[in-house]
Amino acid sequence: MHAIPVIDVSPLFEYPSEEDSIASVSKAIADACTGMGFFYCTGHGLSDAQISEAIGAARSLFDLDMQQKQAMNSLNSPLRRGYTPQGGQHNCNPTENNKACMPDAKESYVLGAGPDMPKPPQNPVAEAAMRSNQTKTGGSNAPDQRPQDEQGQTHGTGQELQEQQQNGQGTTTAQSPMYGSNQLPPEDVLPGFQGIMRSYWQQLLRVSQVLALGLAKSLDLPDSFFVSKMQDPVAQMLCVRYNMQAPPSSSGATQAHANPDRGNGFDERLLGCGTHTDCGFMTLLCCDGEGLEVCTPQGTWVAALVIPGALLVNLGDMAAMWTNGRYRSTPHRVLLPRIPPESSSARAPSRVSLVFFCNCDFYAPVCAIESPLTDKGTTAGRYMLEKLGLMYK
Numbered sequence: 001m002h003a004i005p006v007i008d009v010s011p012l013f014e015y016p017s018e019e020d021s022i023a024s025v026s027k028a029i030a031d032a033c034t035g036m037g038f039f040y041c042t043g044h045g046l047s048d049a050q051i052s053e054a055i056g057a058a059r060s061l062f063d064l065d066m067q068q069k070q071a072m073n074s075l076n077s078p079l080r081r082g083y084t085p086q087g088g089q090h091n092c093n094p095t096e097n098n099k100a101c102m103p104d105a106k107e108s109y110v111l112g113a114g115p116d117m118p119k120p121p122q123n124p125v126a127e128a129a130m131r132s133n134q135t136k137t138g139g140s141n142a143p144d145q146r147p148q149d150e151q152g153q154t155h156g157t158g159q160e161l162q163e164q165q166q167n168g169q170g171t172t173t174a175q176s177p178m179y180g181s182n183q184l185p186p187e188d189v190l191p192g193f194q195g196i197m198r199s200y201w202q203q204l205l206r207v208s209q210v211l212a213l214g215l216a217k218s219l220d221l222p223d224s225f226f227v228s229k230m231q232d233p234v235a236q237m238l239c240v241r242y243n244m245q246a247p248p249s250s251s252g253a254t255q256a257h258a259n260p261d262r263g264n265g266f267d268e269r270l271l272g273c274g275t276h277t278d279c280g281f282m283t284l285l286c287c288d289g290e291g292l293e294v295c296t297p298q299g300t301w302v303a304a305l306v307i308p309g310a311l312l313v314n315l316g317d318m319a320a321m322w323t324n325g326r327y328r329s330t331p332h333r334v335l336l337p338r339i340p341p342e343s344s345s346a347r348a349p350s351r352v353s354l355v356f357f358c359n360c361d362f363y364a365p366v367c368a369i370e371s372p373l374t375d376k377g378t379t380a381g382r383y384m385l386e387k388l389g390l391m392y393k
């Protein structure tokens with residue numbers, strides 16, 4: 001029995017038919033999002049082989065020699081896309097207790113929405129959800145807060161938000177500051193990488209839109225509520241390799257990762273990724289090893305075990321903002337078990353994860369659904385830039 005629920009989302013792909021099964025899925029999503037804020041998603045349409053292939057492609061990128069990886073150094077990219085060696089990136093929640101963050105013990109490679117990555121594919125579910133908005137009235141008190149340029153009318157979402165929407169009028173995500181080129185490894189350096197990652201990316205955009213329908217249904221919102229804000233999302237995919245560490249010495253950088261709050265036992269581990277919440281809407285993760293831990297509503301930590309073929313979904317800050325905290329943006333972290341001192345293995349073990357942040361359209365308005373007149377609100381892009389700016393100092 002997993003502490004984190006497993007939800008078979010396949011009925012959502014039958015939308016708009018299969019109403020009863022969709023209602024059960026939506027209920028399960030609501031329970032998961034008000035509880036752990038994390039759930040395993042099965043029935044998403046990707047085969048185990050596709051997931052393993054993408055993890056394998058990331059692994060082969062990290063296996064390149066350092067010179068080849070440095071040729072894609074994220075410092076060369078204004079959007080910090082590309083490769084970041086170990087020690088070069090923060091990923092802690094900068095607001096947590098106002099504590100200084102230590103660099104995470106990981107190397108990473110970031111891909112983001114841009115002209116060299118695919119747009120969301122044809123998606124009959126998303127299209128049907130968008131159409132339902134035109135045909136249905138009632139069913140929910142919550143307004144659909146699409147920007148003015150899409151809907152041609154204003155909503156009571158607060159003056160500031162309306163101004164932003166007006167400023168963003170006619171502006172697409174592709175013209176936003178978070179859209180740009182990636183540093184992809186050339187085909188002769190890493191054959192097949194680009195194709196595998198583009199195809200995985202496109203699949204995950206499709207799954208994200210379908211989950212967005214499930215999330216709207218779970219909140220009794222219009223079916224298009226979230227899908228309409230994910231027409232051209234500023235998605236980002238973080239590929240990470242957590243390299244297992246030697247036991248911390250009594251001095252030096254690795255020692256600094258030991259978490260004093262955890263008391264006995266924890267000193268033996270290092271932090272692969274500090275405690276944080278994700279800043280976007282939802283995150284879809286696959287990985288090939290354990291280490292991720294999730295904070296329960298009671299404040300304890302549970303391990304997110306690996307379920308082969310499942311995608312682990314969690315909500316980010318925007319989901320919490322829309323729902324006034326009813327849906328959790330759950331704190332999580334990644335721990336690294338140390339290599340036992342007696343280990344004679346020539347190669348340190350490591351864990352690879354692919355973390356797909358399905359953010360919304362850059363100019364999508366985000367404000368509390370139930371109190372749009374009082375909540376000042378923001379836009380997805382503004383919120384992400386603020387939070388990322390704090391993390392990538």
Ligand SMILES: O=C(O)CCC(=O)C(=O)O
Binds near residue numbers: 091292
């Ligand atoms: O690698 C993982 O398991 C999670 C990483 C993560 O939470 C993040 O990068 O936001």
Ligand SMILES: [Fe+2]
Binds near residue numbers: 276277278332
């Ligand atoms: Fe995260």
